[in-house]
Structure formats: C-alpha cells, structure tokens
Amino acid sequence: MDALPYDPVELVACDAARNLHRRWRVHAMRDLFGRIVIETRWGPTGAPGRVLTRSFAGEGEALRHVRALLRRRAGAVRRIGVAYRPIAGVSDMFFPTSH
DSSP, rough: OOOSSOOOOEEEEEEGGEEEEEEEEEHHHHHEEEEEEEEEEETTTTTTOOOOOOOEEEEHHHHHHHHHHHHHHHHHHHSSSOOOOOOTTTOTSSSSSSO
C-alpha cells in the first residue's frame, strides 16, 4: 500500500458453520488542524461494534499505522480461523488476496 485510504477500506470475515460474521473498516481523513486521523471500526456484522481513532502529524506515520493494521487483518486465519476479504469495490492494493 503506497497511499493512505482516504476512501474507507472495508473487510469482512465470515464462517457460517461457526456463526462467525465480522466486519472491519479503516478510514483516513484530515482534521481541521491538518493532522491525519485514522479511524478503525470493527465488530460483529450488524452490531455497533467498536471504534478507535488515532491522530498523526504526518502521512508517513499514519501510513505505517495503517499497514500494521492491515498486516494484522491478513493474519486472521491464524487467529480466528477465517480470512478477511475485501467488500466489493475495494482495491487489491489495500488488501491483497494472496497472504
């Protein structure tokens, strides 16, 4: 990933046999002071879930944070037993299908 996701990146992990339906989203935006804000939302599909917002002075720091978040999502198979997949329309540059 070479650029911040100013359009939201949304991923889902589903395993109907285990009744596992999770959703995860990351979105970058600028605040009124020019800082970059990274908002991450996650939780069960259809539920309010949780939100974490972090602010960064520069794009480099923010991009490193987003890359780390995406690496963690790529390891979901090891942690929860099912991979996260991008929702239709999300570019593979943000979350490659080959792990």
